[in-house]
Amino acid sequence: MCFGLLPGLLWANPLRLISLAPHTTELVYSLDAGDQLLAVSAHSDYPQEAQSLPQVADYQGVNFEAIMRLKPDLILAWQGGNKPQDLQRLASLGFEIFYSNPNRPLDIADEVIALGKLLDKEALAQQLATAFKQQLNDIAADYRAVPSRKVFYYMWPKPLMSIGPGAWANHLLSLCNANNIFADAPNDYPEVTFEAVIARRPQTLIAANKQPLNQQKQMWQPWLASLTLSEADVVQVNPDNLHRFSLRLPDGVQQLCEGIHRSSTISMQ
16 A cells, blocks of 8 residues: 655645546545545546546546646545556656555555545544444455355456456455455466366356446356356446445445355355
8 A cells, every 4th residue: 555645835725636546536525525626537437526527637648738727736646547657747747646556445444544634634534434444344244254155256258357366356355255266366467268267166257347247148158057157146246336446345345245145045046
């Protein structure tokens, strides 16, 4: 985890903000500071109010001219998503930057507290962080006593992309008492084959994407018999709730855990 600011001045609140990632946009709204946002990144679609703000960053990079015109007091950046050269240039231009880069679920709570201090929302931030931690701890406790299950978690069907030992979703699976069949992969986002999936005998297939589930079940249909699975064992989860580092994560994890541990029961009904 890494978050913080470049050395700089102390400001009076409210700060004029720009968010360069969807999850930092969500955190600002969670802290009741959405009215301080001047602009956001592409895909900042939650909450709905964020959709009306100008966009100054996308997968291609940062719109420096737009940011310079807006003159923000603070830029919220994602070290794991924004281009390093873009962040270096923003820093060289004199902008103050809050760096976000959670590595594990509970890191989100620490970032909320750190951001709350900057936005003069310390009491609210502490309340949100405490509730967030409690929700995740409760989920882990609920599933610790149930039998573990072997799962295949994939982010994209073509090519078939899974997750390795250091991937964000691997930490989420541990909260559900689920074992990732590719936890021994040499990298965090391996491309795998159907044959390799069959060889590792998962009990549940987790589709963490927004493609129509019916299409994905059709993709798996020729392989389900070899896996002794049914269509009910193909479970879809909302990647926004799981892969954005926001306070919606417990809702996503709860859905994930329920899908993993209920799919076998559903298939027998």
